[in-house]
Amino acid sequence: NHRDRVDNFNGGPAALPVEALEKAQAELLNFAETGASIVEISHRSKAYEAVHQQTKALLKELLEVPDDYEILFLQGGASLQFAMVAMNLLDNEHTGAYALTGSWSKKAREEAARVGRVRTVFDGAESEFRTIPGVEQVVPAPGDAYLHLTSNNTIYGTQWHAFPDTGEVPLVADMSSDILSHRIPVRQFSLIYAGAQKNLGPAGVTVVIIKSSLVARAKAIAEEKNIPVILRYDLHAKHDSLYNTPPVFAIYLMGLVLEWLRDHGGVAQAEARGRQKGKLIYDAIDNSDGFYRGYAAPDSRSYTNVTFNLPTRELEQAFLAGAEENGMIGLGGHRSVGGCRASIYNAVSVEACERLAEYMDSFRRVHG
Numbered sequence: 093n094h095r096d097r098v099d100n101f102n103g104g105p106a107a108l109p110v111e112a113l114e115k116a117q118a119e120l121l122n123f124a125e126t127g128a129s130i131v132e133i134s135h136r137s138k139a140y141e142a143v144h145q146q147t148k149a150l151l152k153e154l155l156e157v158p159d160d161y162e163i164l165f166l167q168g169g170a171s172l173q174f175a176m177v178a179m180n181l182l183d184n185e186h187t188g189a190y191a192l193t194g195s196w197s198k199k200a201r202e203e204a205a206r207v208g209r210v211r212t213v214f215d216g217a218e219s220e221f222r223t224i225p226g227v228e229q230v231v232p233a234p235g236d237a238y239l240h241l242t243s244n245n246t247i248y249g250t251q252w253h254a255f256p257d258t259g260e261v262p263l264v265a266d267m268s269s270d271i272l273s274h275r276i277p278v279r280q281f282s283l284i285y286a287g288a289q290k291n292l293g294p295a296g297v298t299v300v301i302i303k304s305s306l307v308a309r310a311k312a313i314a315e316e317k318n319i320p321v322i323l324r325y326d327l328h329a330k331h332d333s334l335y336n337t338p339p340v341f342a343i344y345l346m347g348l349v350l351e352w353l354r355d356h357g358g359v360a361q362a363e364a365r366g367r368q369k370g371k372l373i374y375d376a377i378d379n380s381d382g383f384y385r386g387y388a389a390p391d392s393r394s395y396t397n398v399t400f401n402l403p404t405r406e407l408e409q410a411f412l413a414g415a416e417e418n419g420m421i422g423l424g425g426h427r428s429v430g431g432c433r434a435s436i437y438n439a440v441s442v443e444a445c446e447r448l449a450e451y452m453d454s455f456r457r458v459h460g
């Protein structure tokens with residue numbers, strides 16, 4: 093059907109559902125009978141307003157976001173959230189607590205350290221970021237403004253499978269690479285953020301889900317510190333993410349991706365498919381007599397980013413080249429760590445993972 097489409101294992105920007113792309117293509121020149129494309133009409137128009145609200149409603153439904161949470165569509169990527177979290181939530185009396193499980197959590201902590209006081213509650217560097225701590229190892233202190241974690245470590249391929257109960261201390265999570273891939277207890281978090289370019293849609297929009305009571309606290313802190321209004325959560329909440337021009341195309345396409353997810357069984361089915369996809373590739377690793385070596389400790393393995401090495405750099409290069417010849421792209425590890433990585437976000441099919449597992453087996457039989 094889509095012979096010109098590759099099996100796309102990119103880490104991000106990453107594969108999107110072809111049905112969503114086709115719908116965008118079909119209505120690109122004439123959106124909702126406006127005679128113009130979605131990127132050529134006002135963000136205050138009725139046609140766009142419907143997209144904005146529908147996308148928000150779908151996200152709320154799919155993630156089961158409670159009513160006392162705000163859903164914001166911001167820009168600046170997850171990286172801007174590293175700074176905004178600290179700017180809006182850290183005052184002089186409190187400390188930002190960080191669980192360091194990879195490069196992105198380190199960056200989040202570094203940005204916060206430019207704004208206020210931070211501390212580290214867990215440092216995965218000791219295990220080369222192969223492990224996720226047990227929840228009992230991640231304990232907030234009374235002076236913490238929040239506890240921050242990265243739910244899935246895109247680069248190292250590790251994932252939290254249970255989250256700490258932080259009591260009164262708000263739990264903040266960067267879910268950029270596993271949002272909507274499995275069910276999560278939203279109530280356990282006070283703030284969740286995610287750049288869109290993995291499971292949500294194209295780069296350019298960042299989703300922030302924040303408890304209303306935390307917006308109120310953020311407002312007080314932002315006023316006290318007089319931070320620029322454009323960086324304030326309370327401002328964006330008050331204006332329903334329409335204070336200034338939102339990234340209309342990214343929000344629109346995210347809406348189409350969310351429709352696709354809803355029509356394919358929602359998050360519960362994404363989770364079931366995710367387990368199946370992950371198992372196919374982890375089995376190919378585990379049944380390879382050590383030819384493929386998984387990077388993550390088995391109990392910390394990610395179901396969205398499967399990281400592994402081959403015996404030598406040369407074999408890795410040959411593996412990646414052979415994969416491309418077989419129509420599988422994006423299997424190189426992140427430039428900072430090398431090796432191989434299969435990113436298997438929601439839009440990557442079970443069949444694509446079967447083809448990858450088969451290729452891994454046949455490559456091993458030839459080169460092992």
Ligand code: PLP
Pocket residue numbers: 104168169170171172196242244245246247266267268269287288
């Ligand atoms: N956090 C995680 C977990 C990521 O995987 C990424 C990017 O891949 C980022 C943050 C940075 O996101 P952005 O490029 O949207 O700033």
